[in-house]
Amino acid sequence: MKVVQPIRDERIIDGMKYYFRSRSMRNYLFFCLGIYSGLRVSDLLTLSVREARHNYISKVEQKNKNNKRFLVHPSIREDLDAFIAGKADDEFLFASRQKKTISQLKQQPIDRSTAYRFLNEAAKHFGLEEFGNHTLRKTWGYRLYHQDERNLPLLIDAFGHSDMRVTLRYIGLTQDLLDRATMRMR
Structure with a gap:
C-alpha cells in the first residue's frame, strides 16, 4: 500500500483551495470538507445535500x-450554500454528471477514482x-495537532486509534x- x-x-x-475554486466548485468543496472534517473520502462521497444544509454534519x-459529527467550517459556508441551492435534499452532494457504466444509474456520487484523479492533478x-485520498484526512489531523498539541487525545478518538503512536505516525509526525x-x- 502506498504511504x-x-x-x-x-x-x-x-494555493490548492484557489486552484480548485477557480476550476470547479464541486472539487473545491470536496477538498475543503476533507481538510476541515477528517472524514474518509468514501464518507465524503456519500454526503447528501440534506446533510450539508446544516452547520453541523452528522x-x-x-x-x-x-x-x-463535524462543524462545516465558516470559510466555506457561503460557497456550500450557493452550491446546494436548488438541489433536492436526497441528492448526493458530490454527484457525478455521468451515468454509471455498470448500473446505468444517474445522479450517483462521484467515484473514488474520480476524486483521486482531480486531487492528484492538483498535487x-x-x-x-506521496499524495492520495487519505491525504485530506491526514491534513486535517496534522493541522489540528499543530494548532494545539493538547488535541492529540481528540485525534486518537476521532481516528479510532488505540495508541498515540499510531496517530502520530498516521499524521506524519x-x-x-x-x-x-x-x-x-553532529
Whole structure:
C-alpha cells in the first residue's frame, strides 16, 4: 500500500483551495470538507445535500460505523450554500454528471477514482509527492495537532486509534520528528 502524507504547508493548502475554486466548485468543496472534517473520502462521497444544509454534519462512517459529527467550517459556508441551492435534499452532494457504466444509474456520487484523479492533478501542480485520498484526512489531523498539541487525545478518538503512536505516525509526525532529530546530529 502506498504511504501518503498530509499537506504540511499552509501556503500550499491556500494555493490548492484557489486552484480548485477557480476550476470547479464541486472539487473545491470536496477538498475543503476533507481538510476541515477528517472524514474518509468514501464518507465524503456519500454526503447528501440534506446533510450539508446544516452547520453541523452528522455521518455514520462506512468503515467502522462510528457516528461522526463535524462543524462545516465558516470559510466555506457561503460557497456550500450557493452550491446546494436548488438541489433536492436526497441528492448526493458530490454527484457525478455521468451515468454509471455498470448500473446505468444517474445522479450517483462521484467515484473514488474520480476524486483521486482531480486531487492528484492538483498535487502534481503543487509538487506534492506521496499524495492520495487519505491525504485530506491526514491534513486535517496534522493541522489540528499543530494548532494545539493538547488535541492529540481528540485525534486518537476521532481516528479510532488505540495508541498515540499510531496517530502520530498516521499524521506524519513520527517522520517529522525523525527528520528533525537527524538534522540536529553532529
